[in-house]
Amino acid sequence: MQIELLDIIDEKKTRKEAIKVLKKYSRLRRIAGEEYAPKITISYSLEPKSSSGQTSKQVESMVLRRVSAQQDLELIAKAINNLSDMEYTRILIERYCRKKRREDYSIYSELGYSSSEYYRILNKALLEFAESYQASNLLVYK
DSSP: OOOOGGGGBOHHHHHHHHHHHHHTHHHHHHHHHOOOOOOOOTTOOSSOBOTTSSBOHHHHHHHHHHHHHHHHHHHHHHHHHTOSSHHHHHHHIIIIISSSOOOHHHHHHHHTOOHHHHHHHHHHHHHHHHHHOOSSOOOOBO
């Protein structure tokens, strides 16, 4: 008897891992879009300098954080856009990627689904997202 790879995936734990990543989306979007307003120093430099004249660690840290957030957002978007069903994409975007958090009831009502149908589709979408996400392995095995 041949064991299929999909038979050994712990779906519940895999969905939880996918949710952890998707819940970071709004925060990552804020970080990626944050603007750094430099302070004007006595030397009238718009970029904070250390005593050695080098760019400060604060600026470097902010830039690295922003670039990292942008990369993470791109990987999440790529995984969502690679889903096999447009309804999966739509549900994940409505649930996790909107600026303002929406209740599940308002999402499934707007999309014309019953509660049970919505959660069935959401669960499939989360599993497929976990398979598509390339930044880390979200699949949890039994």
